[in-house]
Amino acid sequence: MISVSxxxxxxxxxxxxxxxxxxxxxxxxxxxxxxxxxxxARPAWSGDRLRLGVNRVNLAWLSSDExxxxxxxxxxxxxxxxxxxxSRPVARSIEAVKIADELGLxxxxxxxxxxxxxxxxxxxxxxxxxxxxxxxxxSDLDPNLYRxxxxxxxxxxxxxxGALVAVEPGNEINISPYNGDLHVLARPGAQTARDADGLSDxxxxxxxLDTYIEILRITRQTxxxxxxxxDAALVSxxxxxxxxxxxxxxxxxxxxxxxxxAMLRERGIDQIVDGYxxxxxxxxxSGEAVRSRVLSELRVCGSEGEGKPCWVTEWGIANLDETxxxxxxxxxxxxxxxxxxxxTIARAGQLQAAFYYDxxxxxxxxxxxxxxxxxAGALATGTQD
Numbered sequence: 572m573i574s575v576s577x578x579x580x581x582x583x584x585x586x587x588x589x590x591x592x593x594x595x596x597x598x599x600x601x602x603x604x605x606x607x608x609x610x611x612a613r614p615a616w617s618g619d620r621l622r623l624g625v626n627r628v629n630l631a632w633l634s635s636d637e638x639x640x641x642x643x644x645x646x647x648x649x650x651x652x653x654x655x656x657x658s659r660p661v662a663r664s665i666e667a668v669k670i671a672d673e674l675g676l677x678x679x680x681x682x683x684x685x686x687x688x689x690x691x692x693x694x695x696x697x698x699x700x701x702x703x704x705x706x707x708x709x710s711d712l713d714p715n716l717y718r719x720x721x722x723x724x725x726x727x728x729x730x731x732x733g734a735l736v737a738v739e740p741g742n743e744i745n746i747s748p749y750n751g752d753l754h755v756l757a758r759p760g761a762q763t764a765r766d767a768d769g770l771s772d773x774x775x776x777x778x779x780l781d782t783y784i785e786i787l788r789i790t791r792q793t794x795x796x797x798x799x800x801x802d803a804a805l806v807s808x809x810x811x812x813x814x815x816x817x818x819x820x821x822x823x824x825x826x827x828x829x830x831x832x833a834m835l836r837e838r839g840i841d842q843i844v845d846g847y848x849x850x851x852x853x854x855x856x857s858g859e860a861v862r863s864r865v866l867s868e869l870r871v872c873g874s875e876g877e878g879k880p881c882w883v884t885e886w887g888i889a890n891l892d893e894t895x896x897x898x899x900x901x902x903x904x905x906x907x908x909x910x911x912x913x914x915t916i917a918r919a920g921q922l923q924a925a926f927y928y929d930x931x932x933x934x935x936x937x938x939x940x941x942x943x944x945x946x947a948g949a950l951a952t953g954t955q956d
Contacts, residue, residue, distance in 0.1 A: 621913065621917050621922065621923065621924060621925055621953075622651075622652055622677070622736075622923060622924040622925075623650075623651070623652065623924070623925055623926075623927075623951070623952055623953035624650065624651065624652030624653055624654060624677070624679065624924065624925075624926040624927070624952065625645060625650050625652075625653055625654070625926060625927050625928075625929070625930050625938070625948075625951075625952050626653070626654045626884075626885060626926055626927065626928040626929045626930065627641060627642070627645065627653055627654070627655060627929065627930040627931070627932070628654070628655065628656040628658075628681070628929070628932070629656060629658065629932065630642075630655060630656070630663070630664065630667035631656065631658050631659065631660055631661070631663040631664040631667065632663070633663075633667075635666055635670070638663075638666065638667045638670055639670050641930065641931065642667070642670050642671050642674055642676065643674060644930075644931075644939060645674075645676065645930060646671075646674040646675060646676050648943075648944040648949075648952075648954055649952075649954035650676070650944075650952045650953075650954055651676065651677055651953075652676065652677040652678070652679065652736065652924075652926065653671055653676045653677070653678060653679070653926075654678075654679040654680075654681060654739075654884055654885075654926045655667055655668055655671060655678055655679070655680055655681070656680075656681045656682075656683055657680055657681065657682045657683060657724055658683040658685075658686060659683075659686055659687075659688070661686075661688075661720075661724055664724075665724060665727050665728055668680065668728055668733055668735075669728070669731050669733055672728075672731075672732070672733040672734060677736040678733075678734075678735050678736055678737075679735075679736055679737040679738075679739060679806070679882075679884065679924070679926060680735050680737070680738050680739065681739045681740075681741075681742055681809075681884070682721070682738065682739065682740045682741065682790070683741075683742060684709065684712065684740065684741045684742070684744070684749075684786070684808075685704070685706050685707065685749065686720070687707065688716065688720050689707075689712050689713060689716050689717045689720060690707045690711055690712055690713060690716070691711070691713050691716070694707055694708070694711040695711075696751070697747075697751035697752075697754070697755070698755065699747075699748070699755050700755050700756075700757055700822070702755065702759070702821065702822065703747065703748040703755060703821075703823070704748060706748075706749070706750075706751045707751050708750075708751035708752045708775065708779065709744060709750050709751060709752050709779030709780075709782055709783060710752050710775050710776075710778035710779040710781075710782055711751075712779075712782050712786065714782065714785045714786065714789060717786055717789060718789045718793065721789065721790065721793050722793050722796075725793055725794065725796075725797055725800065726797070728797075728799075728800070729797040729798055729799050729800065732799060733799060733800070734799040734800055734803075735794075735799075735800040735803040736803060736804065737803055737804040737805070737806050737845075737846075737882070737924075738790060738794060738800075738803050738804075738805055738806070739806040739807070739808060739809060739848050739882075739884055740783075740786050740787060740790050740805075740807075740808060741783065741786070741807070741808030742808055742809055743808065743809060743810060743811040743850065744779075744783065744808045744810070744831070745810045745811055745825055745826045745827070745828060745831045746811045746813050746818075746823055746824075746825040747823040747824045747825065748823065749811075750776075750779065752772065752775045752776045752778070752779040753770070753771075753776060753823070753824040753825065753826075754770075754771040754772070754824045755822055755823060755824070756822035756823075756824075757822075758822065759819075759820060759821055759822030760819065760820065760822065761819065761822070762815075762819055763815065763818045763819050763822070763823065763824050763825065764824050764825075764826070765815060766826065766827075766830060767826060767830060767834070770824060770826075771824065777834070780831075780834055780835060780838060781838065783808075783835070784835065784838045784839065784840060784843070787805065787807065787840065787843045787844060788843055790805060791805050791843055804845040804846060804882075804923075805843065805844045805845050805846075806844060806845065806846045806847070806848045806882045806884065807832075807835065807840060807844050807846070807847050807848050808848050809848035809849060809850045809882075809883075809884035809885055810828035810831055810832070810847075810848060810849055810850060811825065811828070811850050812828065812849075812850055812851050812852060812868050813825050828849060828868070828871055829870070829871045832847055832871050836878070840879075841873075841878060841879055844879060845879065846879050846880050846881060846882040846923055846924075847871060847872065847873075847878075847879050847880075847881050847882070848881075848882055848883075848884045849868060849869065849871070849872070849881045849882070849883050849884070850883070850884065850885040850886065850928075851864070851865055851868045851869075851883055851885075851886040851909075852885075852886065852887055853865060853886075853888070853905075853909060854889075855888070855889060855901075855905065856905070857908075858904055858905060858907070858908035859908065861888075861905050861908040861909050861912070862908045862909065862911050862912040863912075864912075865909050865912030865913060865916075866912045866915060866916070869881055869883075869912070869913075869916045869921070869922065872916055872921035872922055873921060874919060874920045874921050880920065880921050880922055880923045881916070881921060881922050881923070882922075882923055882924040882925075882926075883913070883922065883924065883925040883926065884924070884926050885926060885928040886909065886925060886926070886927060886928060887927060887928040887929065887933075887936040888902045888905045888906050888909065888936070888947070889902070889935040889936055890902040890935065890936075890945075890947065891935060893934070895940070895941035896941055897940040897941050897945050897946075899940075899945045899946045899947040899948075900946075902945075902947040903946055903947040903950055906947050906950050906951050907950065910925075910950070910951075913925055927948070927951040927952055938951065938952070
């Protein structure tokens with residue numbers, strides 16, 4: 572465990588050396604981009620316009636040695652940013668954040684609102700009917716408990732000198748697996764809600780959104796009280812792109828990201844956050860279909876003066892091939908198509924970041940294959956030569 576405090580004027584020991592080396596590597600990459608731009612050349616994917624990163628969630632379930640091994644793989648591959656989770660056990664989550672910071676990685680911290688410490692003991696769980704998790708209702712979350720727990724977590728990160736680039740309270744609060752105010756049908760197959768009016772309990776869902784706005788305010792206030800993360804961007808919960816047909820098949824209530832963002836904007840979210848979180852999984856389609864899907868999902872992104880830009884905190888293309896060496900040709904072409912869509916939105920000032928899902932924990936989407944970063948993974952994370 573890291574116990575050495577660090578301020579802006581003092582970086583010590585191996586931790587400081589690792590951080591300096593990683594910063595130098597990224598600075599050198601920036602000079603390469605600058606050279607390309609000033610000579611009229613342009614990278615195939617304009618990663619200079621976006622913060623590119625990778626997801627590695629649930630590190631809290633691993634030992635410190637396992638956490639360090641994975642995070643060293645990420646940093647050693649040239650990836651600059653990583654999305655991590657603050658989940659139970661919280662102390663292990665914080666340890667992963669400290670290691671990532673020590674290695675010079677920029678950190679987007681997702682705060683899992685399913686953490687039972689944020690809810691009163693008497694709050695009942697909504698049933699997932701054995702098809703997804705039994706979880707609390709967002710409308711039951713206690714803002715005072717959330718403030719207390721979040722303050723303790725951010726203080727522990729701050730005391731170790733850890734700096735967060737961004738914080739994302741919540742995950743996919745527009746689908747029932749992550750928001751107990753949305754129902755899981757007892758039997759899948761029936762048509763689920765197509766809009767808020769069709770929800771089983773719209774009033775509860777809206778109370779949950781009111782609570783969520785308060786959570787965002789508390790998060791902003793708590794960040795400002797820190798020394799090293801006071802200027803971190805605040806990003807709203809990454810919203811799922813699950814379609815109605817899949818929702819019917821699974822029996823999950825869900826709402827379109829655009830409708831939920833509109834409901835949150837009515838509640839003043841634009842005065843609190845720096846960006847809207849969005850998730851995109853375009854599936855294995857043709858390149859043009861993938862690009863069109865990206866453009867469609869990101870139509871909710873705003874720009875200065877009208878809404879907020881998006882942060883794509885999860886996106887991914889599956890590769891079912893498990894052979895070594897990995898054959899990533901098909902996925903690489905689709906990733907290029909997705910990035911063409913990202914590039915269009917980024918050029919309009921409506922997209923600030925894209926974090927690929929996932930590093931190594933999901934067989935279909937992982938980019939750490941056969942002992943190294945796959946060709947498609949290098950492209951997705953901006954580390955391709």
